[in-house]
Amino acid sequence: MILCSALLTACGNNEQQPPVTQETPTQNSQSTETENSKKLKSQYPDNKYNIELDAIQEASTVRAQVNTEQGELFVVSKDKEEIGHIGVPSVFGAEGDLTFRGNYDVVYKHNGSEQVIKEFNDLIFVQKTDKPISLEKISFKEVDIFLLTPEYMASRGYNSFAFGINKGNGGAFPIAFKTGENEQETINYAVDHFPKNENEKLVVTTRNTEEENNEQGLKEITYTLDLSKKQFVVESE
Known part of the structure; x- marks a missing residue:
């Protein structure tokens, strides 16, 4: 524990951590x-x-x-x-x-x-x-979702891990993303297209090209939340 x-x-005690600087x-x-x-x-x-x-x-x-x-x-x-x-x-x-x-x-x-x-x-x-x-929040009726994005830069989008906190009992847990038989820990979403809750569905906008201004390369994926299995399951692509 x-x-x-x-x-x-540990977070605030600078004496315990090696100095990190970008000075010349x-x-x-x-x-x-x-x-x-x-x-x-x-x-x-x-x-x-x-x-x-x-x-x-x-x-x-x-x-x-x-x-x-x-x-x-x-x-x-x-x-x-x-x-x-x-x-x-x-x-x-x-x-x-x-x-x-x-x-x-x-x-x-x-x-x-x-x-x-x-x-x-x-x-x-x-x-x-x-x-x-920080972790970014997406709110649903029964659960709040928090996305962890370790890398600030994205080429074909941000890769984020998801964690849920149950609004009823306060329990916290990681959430996986399932497409067919495949399950993964992260979702990928396009820059300037943060995932959103639409009618209790998670809508994720992905990009299949590195051209950030190419709107034709965007695709929306809709996930349904299966809280019992702690998964977002692809509903449509």
Whole structure:
């Protein structure tokens, strides 16, 4: 069980976290940083993000949080968290964007108790600052949905995880998305087309092209909420 006070202390206590800055380094400091980077080795497989590793920290840090009508949701690092930056600009982020990579718990605080409702292994956050991000809300009759979007930049849309909080009993849980026999953890939606509730259906607008101004590439997908199975099920495409 993770104590809320410990989480908030970790979030706000700068003394426990390595300094993260995007200031232009001097020649000597740049040389030192390069030497330090060479000594650091990621515990995760290589990927296409072009991450340059700057520091590894063990202190728990809140990477995302939101206050809800029923309680609080936190996304908290555990074990070792790798802090770095994007070295080469790409669809994953601009040069210098901060990266946070590690294993994370999604923690729900309700009525004085705390519960881990989901665990992430090897999750990457790409953000402009080291401040905790928020989760965005979509309200339904029986449940509030909160979307976690770890990466601020989108090429073919944002990829978001969903969590529900039952308005009746206050219970929180992750929500999956089912299409036919396939089930996945995330939804993808086009920039400037945030998912919405239409007549208690979740309507998600996707884009099948990277051309952001091409309206012909947009497609709407309608989901029905199956609260008993904690799923959004595709109704039509």
